[in-house]
């Protein structure tokens with residue numbers, strides 16, 4: 532496969548190269564792309580040096596697959612230009628996710644929506660992604676009526692600027708407002724503000740959780756509300772998820788279903804202080820679920836705690852899994 536990575540110098544781009552190498556993804560030619568300021572930089576992959584190129588030269592090379600992780604505006608501008616030359620684009624940004632023509636895919640959950648005709652495929656938002664694995668299996672079993680989600684999202688999800696801000700604040704240094712990713716300190720703080728506010732007082736991350744969940748689970752009837760919080764945590768995103776089911780459930784059956792699901796590891800031995808944490812989830816591809824318990828305040832209510840490495844399953848790993856799915860199911864030549 533001739534593979535292009537657009538955003539190869541970014542945080543997700545970096546993890547992408549690691550994941551492609553670990554999983555031995557079949558690459559015959561690798562094209563690394565970043566913004567104008569990085570053209571000419573050298574990045575090594577599996578012991579070979581690659582020179583960072585412009586998007587235009589990557590389009591001319593007509594790769595089989597282009598994985599985008601370079602922000603919404605870059606995807607908006609270039610994804611269709613790649614698709615026009617026959618490249619399958621797997622896009623990590625939010626730009627195309629809610630487009631009716633573009634599948635939004637977590638392979639273990641809804642890989643079956645992919646077809647040979649899809650030249651533009653979206654990767655879900657990191658906080659949506661990790662909860663899709665447990666929610667899909669529970670929705671199938673007991674039918675989800677309503678979700679109340681509170682996230683504790685790692686600053687790494689905001690990209691390089693956020694990491695620079697965190698590191699500077701940790702050392703007691705102050706960056707200029709332009710250099711900062713957030714309007715408040717992130718070190719030793721938490722911000723109930725992920726993405727941008729819209730006119731309704733919700734943030735873009737909160738809206739993404741609602742809309743993307745409904746699209747991936749193919750069910751617009753699920754009532755969903757969310758509060759997304761950015762925390763000074765490295766390693767992964769954590770989520771407290773309160774679920775109201777339409778049907779009665781058995782707690783042991785819930786745990787069994789989660790334990791039997793591909794990509795999920797249940798860590799739920801509270802008597803021995805066993806539950807998922809972002810430090811433990813760091814650098815792993817699975818979604819970790821724990822604190823699984825009944826919500827006694829409503830009929831058919833369940834609480835759980837879901838953690839995953841936001842740069843791996845939440846971003847890089849899922850894009851590579853989509854590419855692998857296309858190959859395995861012969862949806863790409």
Ligand code: A2P
Nearest residue numbers: 538539540541542565566569600601605690691
């Ligand atoms: P660059 O490093 O040259 O700015 P992050 O989300 O970690 O901040 O990374 C964003 C990634 O997207 C980087 O690799 C960045 O390259 C890349 N990028 C940003 N704008 C463009 C663009 N217009 N064309 C190609 N790549 C871009």
